[in-house]
Amino acid sequence: MSSSSLLVAQSTTNPASQYFFNKASFVTGSLPTGVALADVNADGRADVIVANQDDKSLSVLLGQTDGTLGPKNDIALEDYPFQLVTGDFNADGKIDVAVSQRSKVGMLLGKGDGTFEAEATYALPYGAGFLATSDVNKDGKPDLVAVGTCGSSCGFVSVLLGKGDGTFEVQPSFSPGGVPWAFTVCDLNKDGIPDLAFANSSSDSPNNYPPGFVSVVIGHGNGTFGNPTSYPSETNIAGIASGDVTGDGIPDIIVSHFVGNALALLKGNGDGTFQPESGLSSDTTLSSQFLQLVDLNRDGKLDLVMSSVFNGGAAILMGNGDGTFQSPQAYFTGSQPYSFTIGDINGDGNVDWIMPDWYGKYLAVLLGNGDGRFSPRTDLPLGDPQTYVFSAATGDFDGDGKSDVAVETQAGDLRVLPGKGNGTFKSPVVTQFNGGSTFHQLIAGDFNKDGRLDLLADGTTFLPGNGNGAFGTAVQVNSDFNIRSFAVGDFNGDGNPDVLDVGNGFFETQPIQLLLGNGDGTFQAAKRFWDLKYVPDEVAVGDFNKDGKLDIALSVNPNGVAIMLGDGTGGFAAPVIYPTDDLPNSITVADLNHDGLPDLIATGLKVDVFLGKGDGTFPNRVDYDPSSFPNQVGTGDFNGDGKLDLAVTGYGNGPGYLDILFGKGDGTFQSPVTFTSNGSGAVVVNDLNGDGIDDVLVAAGTGSLFLSSPIATVSPSILDFGTAVSGAAAPGKSITITNSGNGPLTIASVAATGPFTADSQCGSSLAASANCTIDVTFTPASLGAQSGSVLVTDSAPGGAQSVALSGTGAAGLTISAQTGGSTSATVASGSTASYALAVKASPGFGGTVTLTCGGAPTYAACNVSPSSVPLASGGSGTFSVSITTSQSIALTVRHDRFGAASGAGLLLSALLLPLFRRRSRALSALLGIAALSCLFCLSACGGGGGGSSSPGPTAHNVSPGTYNLTLTASSGSVTTTQSLTLVVR
Structure with missing residues (x-):
C-alpha cells in the first residue's frame, strides 16, 4: 500500500449566489426566521428583507438587474425578531417594515432608497410572535395584528390600529381561546371586514400530543373582534391557511398537524362557520407551521405551498379546485427552512419562492416556471407512471443525429426514448430482455462494428x-458471475471493445474477469484475476500513466481505491491502494484540473477527489462534504464556464438528492448546490436538448431529467415615463434582459403596445449570464394617463416576460423644421439666414400661438413671419424665421450756429497767437477780443442752437462664429421653445 497525504476541505456555509436549475442562495444573518418581499428602494425591482433572530437584526438584500440579490445590509433591532410584514404605514409612497420582537413590535419607516429611519417600538403586554397586517377597522389605514409568543402569557392577540402617519394605537389584548401555533387573516363571512382564524392547541409543546382545534373570531369592522368559535382538530396542530380551495367562492381553512392527518380541510359555509375537519393527507413529512394558498400556475385554482421544517425541505400541492390536491412536489432547500414568502423576484412574471434557512444562515430562492414547478426537473415519459428506472444510457440509437435515452426498467424491458433534440422525447421503443436481478447498468457502444449503437446490459447481456x-x-455474454459493476475499453490494443467485470468479492475467489472482444459482438472466454484481501466493488478506466494503455481504478473494501496499470495486452500490474474517507460507493475518472491528466472521484461518506500526477499515482486526496450520503458521481460542464463540475446523487431523509459541486478549474470545487430527484441512482451526463450545455439524468425512480435552461430576468418590471407633451416623444428609457440560467435564451419577438415603441438590441439569442437592452419610447397619443407594455416572447419558463409601461400625456406645443428644412443655417457674414418651421399643438389642445425670437447676436435681427398662428386641436401651422447678419448705422456730424463770423474770429485768434506768445499781456488782450467776438456772433445768430449733417450710413456685420437663438411659441399657459443654430462665416 502506498502512502498518501490526506487533505480535507470542509465545505463552507457560503452558498451559490447565481441561479442554477432555478435555484440560488444568498447570505443572511444568524437564525433567519421572517422574510418579506418588497421594492424598498423604488427601482422597480423586488428586494428581500429578512429577520435574523440570533443577531437581533434585519438584513436588507436589494434586487439586482440579473434577478439575484446584492449583499446584505444589516439593521440593528432592539430585541430578537420573529416575523415581519411590509406596507406603506405612513402614506408617503415608500415601503415600511413592521417586525415582531418578543415583547414588542418595531416599526421602521422607509426612506425610499433601501434605508430606514430609526426603529420605533410598541410594547405589548402579551408579547409578539406571529404578525400580520390588514385594515381591521376599515378606515383606509393599515393596521397590525400580533399574536404573543408562548410563555406565562402565551397566545394573546394584540391589535395595533394605524393612524396613517406611521404610528399606532395599541388596543386591549384578547384571547383566541387556546395556544395558537399560527393564524391567518381573511374575510371568512364575506362582509368585507377582516376576520381571524387560529391553529390552536391546549399546550405550547407538541411533544405532549395536545388536542388541537381551530378558533375563528369575526371582525366587527372597528378593530375589535367577537368571541372565538372553535372547531375540533387532530392533535399537534401546526399551521393554518385560508382561501377558497373548493371553488364555491367561499373561504375555506386548511390546517396541518405534526401527527395523524398531516393536512386537513374545514370547508367554509360562507357565514363565518365551517364544516367539521376532513383529512387530506396522512403524509407527516408535510407537517409545517407555515402554509400559504396561492395560484401558482394561473389556472384559477388555489395551490398549497408549505415549508416542511422537520425534514429540510418544502413542498407544493397543486389544487384541483374541488378541495383536493395533487401529490406533493418536494424541494430540498436547506437544513431547516422556516417561514417563506411568494412573489416575483426576477421580474419574469412567474411566482418565485423565497425561504430563509434557520440553521444555514442563508436565504434560498427557487424561481418558478409559471406552471407550479420551481425546478427544470422533469420525469422521463416512460409510458407508465408505475414504471421506474434501474439504469440508463444516452446516445443516438435511431440514427437521426439527436440524443436519445435508453433505460432499463423494473418491468424487465429496455425502453429507448427517441429525442426530439430539444430535451423532449417521443413515445418509447420497447425491447424485451431478461436483465440482471440485483445489478443494473447500461453502457452504449458499437460492439459489433456495424456503425450502429449497441448496448451492454448488466455486464451479462449484449443487445x-x-x-x-x-x-x-x-445475447448472454456470461451467466455464471455475480456482477457488481463493469467497464468497457480496449484493454489489449486490438481496436475491439472489451469488457471488464467486477464480481462479488465475498463469493467469488477471483472477482475480476476480463472478456476480450472479437469485434462482432461476441467475446472470448473470461480471464479472472485478483488475489488481495481487499474486496473490489466499482470500476472505472483511464490511462493513468500516459503510456497509451488503459488502466483500471477500483473501489475496494475496506476503505480505499486500487490502481492497476495495464500492460496493453490485457494484463495488469499489482494493485496500489489509496485510502478513502469511508467505503466508496462509486468511482469516476475525469480531468478535473485541465492538466491533461486523469483524476479520480470516489464517494464514501464524503466526495473524495484524487488529482493524478500522470505517472499512475494519486498521492493527495481532498474531501468535500455533500448534503447527504453520496452515491454515484457524474462529471460535466453544467454552467457553461469551461470547467468540469460534479453531479453527485445521494440518500437522505425524504426524496433523493442531487448535489452540484461547481468546479474552479484547478481540481477544487465550491460547496454543493442541492436539488431533489426521484431517487438516488447513477448519473448520466449528455447534452439532451442540443444547446451545447451538459444535462443531467438521474437513473432512479421515474428518471429525473435536469435540462440546462435559460432564465429570463427583466429589469425593471415597471417603467413610468412621467409627463410628456402629447404627440411628442418623451426621453427614452431602457429595459435590461439578463439570462440568469445555464442555457442560451432564444428570443422570438419583442413588441410594445399602446403609445410606446420598443427597439430591441438583443438579437435572437442571449448566452447564459449575458444581458441586453430594449430601448423604449413614449409618444403620448392623447391627454391624460396612458399605459401599455413590452412583451418579450422567448424560450424561458413561461414563454414570455412583460414589462408594464405608463405615462401621462400633457397639453403642449412643439416646434420643428418643415420637411426638408433644418433648425440650423450657415451664411456668410452680411447675409440673411432663413428657416422654414412648423408649430404643432398636442392632441386635445388648440388656440392662437404667439411666436417670438430672442437671443440674436450684436448687429443681427431675428424676424418671425407670421408672428402668430391659429391652431386647431392637434393641428399644425407653418411660419418662417429670417435672421439678418448685417446692420447699417448712419454717422451723424453736429455743428453749432456761430456762423462764419465766429469761425473767422477763432481762426484770426489762432493765426495771431504765435505772434504774441512772448507777450503775455498782449496775448491776454487778444483772447479777450476773441471771446467778445464769439459772444457777438452768438447774439447775432439768435442763441446757441445746433445743426447736423449726415455723410451716409455705415454697415456693421455679425462677427463670424456659431450662435444659438431661442424661438418661443406660447398660447395661454402653454409655452415651448426651440433652439435655432446660426453659423456665420
Missing part, C-alpha cells in the same frame, strides 16, 4: 442495435 431505436435478440 445489438438495429439503428431505429430497437434492438435485436439479446
